Amino acid sequence: MIAGHVSTLGFSPADFETAATWKKVVGLIHTFVALGGSQLRINVVDAEALRQAHEDPEAYEGLMVRVAGYSADFTRMGRALQDEIIARTEGGTA
Numbered sequence: 001m002i003a004g005h006v007s008t009l010g011f012s013p014a015d016f017e018t019a020a021t022w023k024k025v026v027g028l029i030h031t032f033v034a035l036g037g038s039q040l041r042i043n044v045v046d047a048e049a050l051r052q053a054h055e056d057p058e059a060y061e062g063l064m065v066r067v068a069g070y071s072a073d074f075t076r077m078g079r080a081l082q083d084e085i086i087a088r089t090e091g092g093t094a
Contacts, residue, residue: 006039007032008066010089012046041071047090050074054082 009028015021032040043065053060057075065074065085074082 006041007037008041008043008071010043010045010066013044014046016044041066045089047086050082050086050089054079054086 011025015025029040029042041064045063045065049060049063050065053063053074060075061073063074064071067077067081067085074085077085
């Protein structure tokens with residue numbers, strides 16, 4: 001994880017609903033850093049927010065998502081790729 005490797009974690013807003021879930025996320029981040037991680041990108045988005053961005057891209061401009069080895073602005077993607085990202089998010093692998 002040294003020398004600029006970027007890791008991306010995807011979370012749902014539900015992962016931040018309670019103090020216990022917050023504590024787990026914070027523990028994960030502390031562990032990442034303790035193991036030598038230097039760059040961590042955290043996405044907190046659910047499928048419903050992505051659907052809204054699908055329908056009203058201007059309101060969600062700059063919404064970054066992880067695609068396949070790179071990050072991209074969700075609102076600038078083609079509809080087919082947006083649909084794939086939404087399906088992946090619903091499956092819990094965002």
